[in-house]
Amino acid sequence: MKYLVVVSNGVDRRAGEYLADCLQCPVIDAKLPFDYSVIERPIGVGGTPIAGWSSYIKTVIPGSDRYSTLQNVLNFISSGNY
Known part of the structure; x- marks a missing residue:
């Protein structure tokens, strides 16, 4: 799988779901164990970049x-740099 959106909380x-819709990939919670x-x-x-990712x-x-998270996600989507 190419993309997976991991939400911190x-x-x-919802911001993660917007990104996942754009990337056509699943969303999971960061607290779930995953490989x-x-x-x-x-x-x-x-969260923050040092939030234990x-x-x-x-x-x-x-x-x-x-x-601000939602705005940053929308800016990321608009940039097309994914």
Whole structure:
């Protein structure tokens, strides 16, 4: 699988779902155990880059609150650099 969106918490889940819709991939909660090594490009949404993300997650779209996280996700989608 190429993409997987990993959300840091329930508050940021909707922003993660927007990204997953764009990438046509699944969304999972970061608290669930998962073998990220089978995903080509897992993307973290929400929280901060040092929030305990798996070392496999190289791209994190953070935000200070759910509104800034959503805006950062929309900016990421608009940039097309995924």
